[in-house]
Amino acid sequence: MLHNTISPPLSNDAPVVLEMSHVSKSFGAVTALVDVSVKLRKGEVLALVGDNGAGKSTLIKVLSGYHKPDAGTITSKGRPVRFQSPRDARAEGIETVYQDLALIGDLSIYHNMFIGREYHKRVLGMRMLDNDRMRGMAEEYLSTLGINIPNVNSTVDRLSGGQRQCVAVARSIYSSPSVLILDEPLAALGVRESAHVLGLVQKLRREREVSIILIVHNYSQIFEVCDRINFLHSGEIVLDAATSDITEEELTRTVKSGLGRLLRPEERAVPMAATP
Amino acid sequence: MGIVSNIKNNPGRLMSGNGKRSVGFHTPTTPVEKILALLSRYREASILVVAILLVIYFQIGSDGQFLTSQFLSVVLRDTGRLGLIAIAEVMLMITGEIDLSVSSVFSFAPYAMVLMANSLGVPLVLAAIISLVMGVLVGVLNGVVTVRFRVPSLITTVGTLFLFQGLVVWINDSQPIVAPIQEPFNAFFGQNLFQPNDSLLSWHSVTAFTPFLWTLAAVVIIALVLNRTTFGLHTIATGSNIVGAREIGVRTDRIKIYNFMLAGGLAAFAGIINTVQFSSADPQAGSPFLTLQAIAAAVIGGTSLLGGSGTVVGALIGAFVVATLNNGLVMVGAQATVSDIYLGAAILGAMILNVQVNRLRARRRI
The missing domain is CATH 3.40.50.300 (P-loop containing nucleotide triphosphate hydrolases)
Known part of the structure; x- marks a missing residue:
């Protein structure tokens, strides 16, 4: 050495x-x-x-x-x-943006934003995903960052390389x-x-x-x-x-x-x- | 329509909030594009069309005999049996795995149940629960061998297929045994009490469809689990991008094992219903053909063999199509063996359509 x-x-x-x-x-x-x-x-x-x-x-x-x-x-x-x-x-x-971005192509942008720390609500005592809340929060957050994403409902595999990278970065910094x-x-x-x-x-x-x-x-x-x-x-x-x-x-x-x-x-x- | 598939593109949301056209997305305009967009948005759509056409064809071809409660109870019974196994395969195929051993669990679990009830005097309800647990344990075995020992599930489950099929044949020298009848267990889980002169609105009429109703309940529950729970989200993530899912903290190994357990449990449940229905536990009740038909139902229903996407509602409609082909062709006078030819052609056709629609979607960004 x-x-x-x-x-x-x-x-x-x-x-x-x-x-x-x-x-x-x-x-x-x-x-x-x-x-x-x-x-x-x-x-x-x-x-x-x-x-x-x-x-x-x-x-x-x-x-x-x-x-x-x-x-x-x-x-x-x-x-x-x-x-x-x-x-x-x-x-x-500790949040990481990996080289491969670790995005799930078949899931929506907002599910990608919250995967691993999903929001839930109780429906008849069952723990269900609170999709409305996650969708709203993802929309709001991405627009605050000034990231140009057409629609948080679309799946990640329909985004361009740059948009994907932005989503991955946004996800990592979202949780402060x-x-x-x-x-x-x-x-x-x-x-x-x-x-x-x-x-x-x-x-x-x-x-x-x-x-x-x-x-x-x-x-x-x-x-x-x-x-x-x-x-x-x-x-x-x-x-x-x-x-x-x-x-x-x-x-x-x-x-x-x-x-x-x-x-x-x-x-x-x-x-x-x-x-x- | 929200729960039926995990496809998130809602046409109403193609416009962004401020009314601007979304960047990078082509809004379908011509009728062809609209149909393609619909087909790619709801994977169930194409198989639903096929199912309706088949029903019309057989209804006409059989002089109105297809849509009778008597005949439908047979078609829906087969749909139920196939459907339960098909949705199990859907969940596994979404994670990128497959289970070929379900037919052996389908034979093994109810056989164990009847043996326990007959020779040990265990009440059927308890015996059923124990054999369900056995089915789940076969799933654990499949999952652990696949995930921990890294044997591809195609091979793992061929192994357990022979293992458990061999076991159930060996236990009692391949003899079918008569299942005991304990009400209301039997009436609840598949025994058909319907007589031709019973009222259609009676409890007996409902029992004609119990296997199907159980499957329907299972489909609703699994669809909710797939599309509305963290487990479902992580199941899709595991199959769609396993490395990325791990990187983001999804416990992909566990997710796979849980889905194998679900498959084992559902196969055991299907086997129990089948045995109750015929009041007999046949060690050869489930042949590998059953598994393959269930996989076919899942695939023509719109589930990808590559993992990451699938629909249990589609699988149920797929199971209905397979059951309709099997029974309907015989009904209109074809040889029983002919139905496999149609089934084979249907699988190929559905797969070609599936792949091509996806390709078009990718190219045109419908």
Whole structure:
């Protein structure tokens, strides 16, 4: 393990809301995470970068309760937690927008908004879904967010990629989570929609002090909204830096070099075109 | 119409609240588009049309003999038996699984009930409850093997099909046994007390239709469960996108196991009604053909084999179509064996129509 780690600015002494320490995870012979530790402070936006297959999605799926870690611990708001399923993580205030969006194509938009935390009413003593209430709330909420969805009754499989992404993001922030994990939330979005979601991220942090973990491939977007960057390489965190301590160019070269470490000054001098 | 299917597109809501045309949705205008829109919105619509046409055809072909209480009681009895199993398959098919073992439970559960009543003196009501529980336990076995041991349900349930069919044949050397009669249990669960000179408005007339009425009740309950409860929502989610459902916290394994249990219970219930009706427990009462006909009923009724969507009302109408073909063709003078040819053609036709309508819907965004 290489130690080119830059410490994050110490001025940031906000409490840690979610922490993962020394977590390892393998799938059979494939090692996805090796002794990974990540800290997320209150109101902070943390970018997770790394090549395909570096372990980013596995890392967030451990935090969201989808995967159980082989070793290591997760601490939420100072208490050690052991998530048996994403249900537990959601109950803990950790919401995740997965890369595949986890939307149910055959269900309506409003059912998708509320799945896992449905509203009920009693009909003859039976616990039935309160569809009218969920429909109304979904309609109202989506229009407050300024998300352009034609009709909350239509099934999700009739929406465009961008609309789906908006629904998934809306669902995750609806419950006012304390931690929001976004795995490539901008992948299917146009320029205007990306700006909208990024604006939403900043607004959430400002107004509700939500802590956010963001996986984005466009580095300029990282420098737009993130406070700190963690660089994951072959299942290890090899760089933990504040965005103020690193430039976009340095980050790009570091990831591009494939060395899994921050480049030394003399290496940085090499023009970018020379690196394969 | 709300409870009959899980299709959420209500035509009245295609307009958004402020009267603006919804973006990205094409409002049907021509008659063809309107019919296609109706067919794709209510999957039951096409099978309902088929059912009505068949009734008209057989009513004319049999000189008005089809729509008599005597004949209908036979058709509806078969509809009831098939329908109970078909709705069990609908729920499982929505989760993306299938149960081929239901016919063995259909034989096994009532046989166990009659054995308990005859040799141990257990009251029929109690014996029926115990055998229902046995059916549910077969469902647990199917579910656990499928979900925990990751054996595809197609294979799991072929295994349990032979296992329990073998057991019931082995218990008493393949001998049918006469079922005891204990009123009012028998009158409630299928014994037909109707005599040709009874009044049509009498209790005896109702007993001519008990199997069907039980199925009707089951269809209403399951339709409500599917479309109005969290369990139903999660059942659809499990079959529609199992990874996404897990990611969002749906306990997909449990949902599947519960639906296998439901299938086992419904198959046992259907078997009990069947046995009460004939006052005899036949170890070979349920053949795999019964299961396949029930699956056919579910599929022509509008349930997708790919999971994620299905309708129990459609399955009931599908069961009616299958039962009508089976009985009606004989009635108009065809060979009993011919009905399978029509059934086969009907399944193929319905499937082609289903797939094509969905394709059109996707392309035109009806």
